[in-house]
Structures are given as C-alpha cells and as structure tokens.
Amino acid sequence: MRRKIPSLGALAAFESAARHQSFTAAADELAVTQSAVCRQVAALEDFIGVKLFRRTRRGVVLTEAGQNYSRSVRERLDDVERDTLEVMSKGALGGSLELGVVPTFATQWLLPRLPDFQRAHPGITLHFAPRTRPFLFDDTTLHAAIYAGQAGWPGTESHLLMHEPMIAVASPSLVPGPLQVADLARHTLLQSSTRPYAWRQWLGAQGLAVENDVAGPRMELFSMLAKAAVHGLGIALIPRLLIEDDLATGRLRQVLPFEWVSDRSYYLIHPQSATPRPALAAFSSWLLAQTAGYRG
Secondary structure (H helix, E strand, C coil): CCCCCCCHHHHHHHHHHHHHCCHHHHHHHHCCCHHHHHHHHHHHHHHHCCCCEEEECCEEEECHHHHHHHHHHHHHHHHHHHHHHHHHHHHHHCEEEEEEECHHHHHHHHHHHHHHHHHHCCCEEEEEEECCCCCCHHHCCCCEEEEEECCCCCCEEEEEEEEEEEEEEECCCCCCCCCCHHHHHHCCECEECCECCHHHHHHHCCCCCCCCCCCCCEECCHHHHHHHHHCCCCEEEEEHHHCHHHHHHCCCEECCCCCEEEEEEEEEEEECCCCCCHHHHHHHHHHHHHCHHHHC
C-alpha cells in the first residue's frame, strides 16, 4: 500500500515558511523564488486538504492546524537531517547509539572516560539526551538510558552499574577544619529539589537530626550543588562519584566522615530485545567494565 506522504520539497518549503512566518524569507533560505514556495505550500495544502496559512494584508499567518503540523514536520525533518549526517560521516562502517542520561552523571563521570571508549570503538558515535525519569522507549528515538533509581521499569532490561554513597562536602574556605554534626545547624545546607529529604535521611541513618535539615537554597542538579559548594555558598550532600575530581583537586572537602548509601542506584536500561544493537552491546560491555570497581 502506498504511503500517504507529501513530497520532501513541499515539507521543507512549508517548514521554512512556518518558521519565518514569511514566504519571502523561506525563498531566500531555500534559494528559490517566492512563487516556488507558494506553489509548494499550495500543493501541500491540496494534498492534506487543510489550510495551513491564512493570507493577510501583512503577509501569512499559520492556522491552528498549521502551527501543530509545523512542529511535527520540524521534528521529523530534524531526524532525517541527523540520520543523513550520520550516514554521510560514518558510511556503512559506522554505528550510532542514542542514550538518555542523568545530566550530572554524564558530565562529571561518563564524559571524562569516553576517550577510552572511542579508542576501542572509533566507528561508534554516541548521542546524549537528558532523562531523569522513567519513560517509554517507543515514544523516543533512544536506544538505552543511564538511569538513577531503584530498578528498571516494565518492558526493559536493566544492568546495575553502581550504588550511590552520599557525602557532605564544602569548600575549604567555608569549612577549613573538622566539623561535628551539631555544627550543621549554623551552616547553610544546600538542598536538592529532586531529593528534598536527603539531608534528613542522611542524618537519620546516623540516628541524628538538625532543625535546618530541609532549609536552604534548592537546586535541581547535583552539578549546581557542587558548584555552589565550591563557591562557599553552603554545605552540600552529593554522591561521591559525581565529585571525584573536585575532591582530588581540593576544591571540595568531605566535612564529615559518614557515607550514606542512598536508596538509588545507577542502571543501564534498554528495551527488552532478543538481538540488541551491536553498538549497544559494545557500549554495555565497556560501561560494565568501567563501573565494576564501584559495585565492590
């Protein structure tokens, strides 16, 4: 059965005209005449039987249907362009992997280690997209995800990478010497907005409590908390694995000896499949080897 798909030229002309809200600007971008853009858009409207633009004295304005359709067309054209560039750059010998990642984990832990993966697998290109919560792989272009949680979710296969020991850290300029738990009450405790009771859990694991355990500036990413702590804005509770470099260079110091292993762990998760992609198999093998020491 023949697919009901408009011509790529008509879609490209419509997307450009919709983005610029101008047939003239679209013609300039596509290096064609304005009448050519008009014909392509008119042909597209005839094909789908829906008006995408309203003509006004000042030019053209997208209809509601045109606004919705333009967003979808732009996303699909972006996908086609990305895949085309991938084939152009790698040819038949390459492979790519679309990964959802926890942003701070990717920035602080994964990216510094990727040169080793690239040396071992020069033909594989990794693409990253931020993901912090469970999702349906069928609704995305992702092949796998690195996820921080308690386990995988239905329809997926998960591989444990590492657990998450949390430590209290601060800039040496803020806390130059030994600190007692009671001293936390006179310091600003930096808070994770995604884990609002982390300090209370960390203290509770020691049978302790302070009044200001949920007070203090809230930030969504651990990278923000780490940067705030480096600049002396307060004491932060952060997974050790995300601040190894800051600890090694002395930008941060552990101010109390206790380590609390949180209820979250890091997993590599991908859809259940009898035949995983070769690129995913290579990345999974490499990543599990890299994290073996963290699993004890």
